[in-house]
Amino acid sequence: MLNDKFYKVSEVFNLEEGKAVKLRGWINNIRVQGGLTFIDLRDSTGIIQVTLKKSNLNEKLYEEITNKARRESSLIIEGTVKNDPRAPGGKEILCNKVEIISYSEVYPIRKGLSISKLLDLRHLYFRRPRFQAILKIRNTVIDAAREWFKQNGFFEIHCPTFITAAVEGGATLFEVDYFGKKAYLTQSSQFYLEAAIFGFEKVFTIQPSFRAEKSRTRKHLTEFWHIEAEMAFASHEDIINVEEELVYYIVSKVIDERKRELEILNRSIDKPKRPFLRISYLDAIKLLNEKGIPITFGEDITTEAEKTLAKIIDRPAFIMYFPKTTRAFYHMPHPEDNRLTLSSDLYVPNEGEITTGGQRIHDLNLLIERIKENNLNPSDYEWYLDLRRYGSVPHAGFGLGVERLVKWITGVSHIRETIPFPRTPVRVYP
RNA sequence: GCCGCCUUAGCUCAGCCCGGUUAGAGCACUCGGCUGUUAACCGAGGGGUCGCCGGUUCAAAUCCGGCAGGCGGCGCCA
Numbered sequence: 323m324l325n326d327k328f329y330k331v332s333e334v335f336n337l338e339e340g341k342a343v344k345l346r347g348w349i350n351n352i353r354v355q356g357g358l359t360f361i362d363l364r365d366s367t368g369i370i371q372v373t374l375k376k377s378n379l380n381e382k383l384y385e386e387i388t389n390k391a392r393r394e395s396s397l398i399i400e401g402t403v404k405n406d407p408r409a410p411g412g413k414e415i416l417c418n419k420v421e422i423i424s425y426s427e428v429y430p431i432r433k434g435l436s437i438s439k440l441l442d443l444r445h446l447y448f449r450r451p452r453f454q455a456i457l458k459i460r461n462t463v464i465d466a467a468r469e470w471f472k473q474n475g476f477f478e479i480h481c482p483t484f485i486t487a488a489v490e491g492g493a494t495l496f497e498v499d500y501f502g503k504k505a506y507l508t509q510s511s512q513f514y515l516e517a518a519i520f521g522f523e524k525v526f527t528i529q530p531s532f533r534a535e536k537s538r539t540r541k542h543l544t545e546f547w548h549i550e551a552e553m554a555f556a557s558h559e560d561i562i563n564v565e566e567e568l569v570y571y572i573v574s575k576v577i578d579e580r581k582r583e584l585e586i587l588n589r590s591i592d593k594p595k596r597p598f599l600r601i602s603y604l605d606a607i608k609l610l611n612e613k614g615i616p617i618t619f620g621e622d623i624t625t626e627a628e629k630t631l632a633k634i635i636d637r638p639a640f641i642m643y644f645p646k647t648t649r650a651f652y653h654m655p656h657p658e659d660n661r662l663t664l665s666s667d668l669y670v671p672n673e674g675e676i677t678t679g680g681q682r683i684h685d686l687n688l689l690i691e692r693i694k695e696n697n698l699n700p701s702d703y704e705w706y707l708d709l710r711r712y713g714s715v716p717h718a719g720f721g722l723g724v725e726r727l728v729k730w731i732t733g734v735s736h737i738r739e740t741i742p743f744p745r746t747p748v749r750v751y752p
Numbered sequence: 753g754c755c756g757c758c759u760u761a762g763c764u765c766a767g768c769c770c771g772g773u774u775a776g777a778g779c780a781c782u783c784g785g786c787u788g789u790u791a792a793c794c795g796a797g798g799g800g801u802c803g804c805c806g807g808u809u810c811a812a813a814u815c816c817g818g819c820a821g822g823c824g825g826c827g828c829c830a
Contacts, residue, residue, distance in 0.1 A: 351791075358787035375787065408788055428781070433791065434764045438822055494828085510830090535828055536753070546830065625826070667830095678830065723830030748822075 332367035334403060335413055341403045343415060345370075346423070348449065349395045354388045361391075363399065363415075364449070371414040372399055378418050387420055394426035394449070444743055445752045455583035456739055459576055460728045464528060466575040467549050470568050476551060477522040481511035481529065487702045494534035496544075507532035510721055513706050515552035516682065519717055520709065526551040528724070536747040539625075540736040541674070541726060545745035552719035558654070558664035558681040561718035562640055565668055565677055566598050569638060569727070576731055589733040599639035603662070606631060606641050620661075622648040628674040640666040651692040654681040668722075673730040679720025686710035 329343045337343065347365035357376035362369050376384045391397070400419035405412060431443055431450070440447065447453050471478065484498065484505045495506035511527050518525045531548040551568075553561060574593050577584070584591065601609075607617045610627050617627055623641070631641070643662040646655065656662035665680025683689045689710055693700045700707065728740040738744035743752065 353789050353792050354786090355789065355792070356786040358789075360789050360792085362790080371790075373788080377787085406788085408790085410790065428762085430762080430780095432763070432780070434779075436764075436823085439763075531830075533829070537828065538823090538825070539828090540824090542829070548830065550830095622828090625828095676830070721830060726830055 328398075330367040331363065331365045331370045334370055334415065335368075335411055337403045337413075339403055339405045342400070343403060344398065344400045345415070346398045347396070349391060349393050349397065349426070350449075351393060352391060357384075359384075359388050361399075361417075362410075363397075366454075369451070370411065371409045372401065372417050373404075373409075373414050374417045374420065378416070379420065383420065387422065390425050391422060392426055392428065394429040396423040396426075397421060398423060441738070441744070441749060442752070448742075451586060453739075455580075455586040456728070456732050456734060457742065458583050459580050459587075459732055460724070460740060462576050462580050463572050463724065463728055463731065464547075466572040467528065467568065469575075470571045471526045471551065474524070474564075474567075476524040476526045477518075479511075479515060479518045479522070479525045479527050481508065481514035481527055483508050483530070483532075496532050496534045509533055510548065511550050512552065512719060512721065515550055515719060516706070516709055516717065519552050519554040519715075520713070523554040524551075525553075531721075538747070540738075541729070543725060543737055543741065543745055544747060547724035547741070549722040549724055550719065552717060554715050554717045556681070556718040557716065558642075558666070558718055561679050561681070561720055562600075562642075562666055565640075565679060565720055565722070566596065566638070569598075569668065569677075569722075570594060570596060572727070573731060584732075587732050587734070589731075591731060591733070595637040598637055598668070599635055601639055601641055603641055603643050603645065609634075620645050620647045623667075628669070632669055632672055632674045635669060635671050637671065639669045641669060642666040649680075651696045651698065652682050652689065654683050655688075664718075668720075670727075670730045673726070676726040676730065677720050677722040679718065681716065681718040684710060684714040684716050686714065 326344060328346050329337075331345065331347070334343055334345070345363060345365065347363045350362040350364040350369050352362070353360045359374040361372040361374065363372045374384065374387070398421040399415065399417050401415040401417040404414050404416045406414050429446070431440070431446055435443075448457075468478070484500060485508045486505060495509060498505050498507065509531050511529060511531070515525050515527060526549065528547065528549050530545050532545050533542070534544065535542065551561075551564065553564065570593070573591070577591065577593055604619075606623070607619065610617050610630060613630055615624075615627050615630055617623065622644075623631070631639070642665075643656055643659075644653075644665050644667070645661055646653070646663055649663050649665055653663035653665045656664055663680060665678065667675045668677040668679075670676055683692060686707060689707065690700050693703060725737045725740040729737050732740065734740060738746065
């Protein structure tokens with residue numbers, strides 16, 4: 323059986339009427355009406371209607387199938403291709419042989435299920451074309467990112483998941499018992515990538531990061547995939563340009579290669595105009611104040627403000643030079659305004675922040691000073707400080723949230739739609 | 753961590769404000785019918801500790817309090 327020639331559903335739509343075919347897949351829907359039964363057969367390429375006539379088949383087999391086969395039963399069918407305007411897509415298969423591989427119990431996923439029920443059943447969710455479309459786009463995003471980095475001389479590095487110290491002072495870490503010692507799950511691979519630039523100059527990674535924040539929002543996961551890059555001999559400007567080229571490349575590739583999936587999601591998105599916008603933090607808060615949103619200097623951009631900015635922009639936009647008060651200790655101070663840092667967030671239209679990046683402090687003493695100013699202990703960062711002791715160079719990097727990027731590109735309303743098995747403060751199952 | 757809302761059949765919900773026979777609907781399920789359906793349709797049937805604990809009352813799904821689980825938003829961030 324497994325060595326026989328099987329057609330895929332998508333191939334059948336290109337075959338001539340009368341062609342004999344054999345397919346295997348699952349019952350997406352079945353409609354029994356006496357001696358005539360319609361099965362919507364689904365495989366990984368699509369869905370096609372299969373027509374079973376009692377008069378065409380062994381009567382006993384027909385009775386058994388129409389009594390026991392329900393949605394998601396797996397089966398092999400043989401028949402001939404038939405053009406018929408009454409069939410979805412204009413083609414169906416007139417069936418003359420059926421072999422059930424495995425009957426299905428009553429399939430629990432139906433229209434109208436609540437969000438939490440659907441999440442409980444996530445392991446059965448891969449059968450839905452809409453979910454497949456999102457994951458295919460996600461796959462293209464990852465492929466495109468890796469392609470762009472390789473084409474531009476970046477070396478892929480894999481960093482540890484178990485770590486001992488926080489990258490961001492503030493963000494909360496998941497603690498794990500590491501043979502009696504305290505360890506944590508990584509929240510960013512940045513420090514490890516900074517170590518790697520001294521050998522490879524340009525490096526990147528694509529791996530999960532973990533945040534123990536109890537964030538109840540549609541843009542947070544406790545476990546998310548992080549695309550991070552770090553470059554030696556690079557300025558803030560340099561890293562912004564990398565982000566722009568990378569994001570443009572990824573979005574363009576999805577638009578070129580995932581038309582069908584974007585259609586299924588009813589999403590229309592154009593290749594973003596270049597160059598991306600560049601707005602200073604100071605201009606951004608001025609603009610927000612004019613719109614009646616009160617942000618004073620030194621405050622971070624609130625969610626309300628982020629949404630407002632995201633609505634205004636007609637293409638991705640860098641919000642540049644955030645104040646020190648809103649940033650982690652390692653960000654390079656602005657040479658012309660010591661209150662600010664050489665760092666930027668990348669905002670995308672109607673969505674908001676998807677990356678944070680900037681130039682890192684490469685001077686040992688300045689870095690120690692900034693660690694102390696943040697009430698952290700320099701001895702917790704010994705190996706990180708070492709990187710500034712042995713031929714330090716100016717460098718810059720960024721982190722991009724894969725799910726946030728996929729959320730923007732697909733236009734889905736919640737981040738948990740963009741990952742197969744989402745992890746949130748209230749969900750670690752299935 | 754903070755604020756708001758929800759929890760009644762396998763699922764999605766109505767009933768609750770204004771307490772009172774046997775708690776309803778649609779879908780799903782079971783049985784019967786149907787040779788052109790497309791979330792097929794038509795007929796019949798089975799299915800409920802009204803989230804949990806306590807209080808008020810002659811009487812609680814319904815009013816009050818606590819707890820648990822979930823959803824939405826804020827804060828935090830990618």
